[in-house]
Amino acid sequence: MPYVVNGTELDTDDQGYLLDPDFSDEIVEVVAAAEGLTLSPAHWTVVNYLRDEYREHGHTPNFRNMLKGLAELMPGIDSKGLYDLFPIGPAKQGCKVAGLPQPLGKGGY
Numbered sequence: 001m002p003y004v005v006n007g008t009e010l011d012t013d014d015q016g017y018l019l020d021p022d023f024s025d026e027i028v029e030v031v032a033a034a035e036g037l038t039l040s041p042a043h044w045t046v047v048n049y050l051r052d053e054y055r056e057h058g059h060t061p062n063f064r065n066m067l068k069g070l071a072e073l074m075p076g077i078d079s080k081g082l083y084d085l086f087p088i089g090p091a092k093q094g095c096k097v098a099g100l101p102q103p104l105g106k107g108g109y
Contacts, residue, residue, distance in 0.1 A: 003030050017095070017102035023051055027099035035088070035097060043085055045073055047098040054095075060103045063091040 001016050002009045005026045011019045016034070018027070028047055032039050049070055050060050061069060063079075067090075070077050082090035086097070095103045 001034075003027065003034065005030055013102060015102060018099055019101060021051075021054060021101060022099040024099065028097055031097045031099065035093060037086075037097065040085075042074065042081075043097070046070065046082070046085060046090065046094050049073060050094050050098045050100060054098075054100050060091065060095050060100060062103075063089075066091055066094075 002012050003018075004010070005022070005024065010022060010027070013019060016031075028039070028044075032043070037043065050066075053060050053066075053069070060066070063082075067077070067079060067082065070082070074081075079090075082094075086093040091103055095101075
């Protein structure tokens with residue numbers, strides 16, 4: 001299911017993740033709407049964190065490392081708080097909403 005942003009169709013895999021990253025704010029709005037999410041400032045903090053990690057490392061962190069990294073940006077955040085923001089799964093759904101390709105599998109990164 002490709003997303004259309006500013007009249008351009010962006011290619012996705014069979015699960016709706018972009019094949020190539022898109023760092024525009026518009027893609028976040030489009031994907032969040034498709035996922036049934038209403039964005040809050042906390043969502044944007046997670047999105048920007050995931051994008052920064054992707055830019056720096058070429059992939060996003062697993063959930064455990066994500067929670068640890070976000071603790072500095074969002075004091076008091078816990079796994080329940082992240083699941084409240086991204087109910088399907090913060091590491092996977094967060095990446096999708098951030099306009100990033102599907103994250104790597106478990107372990108080793």
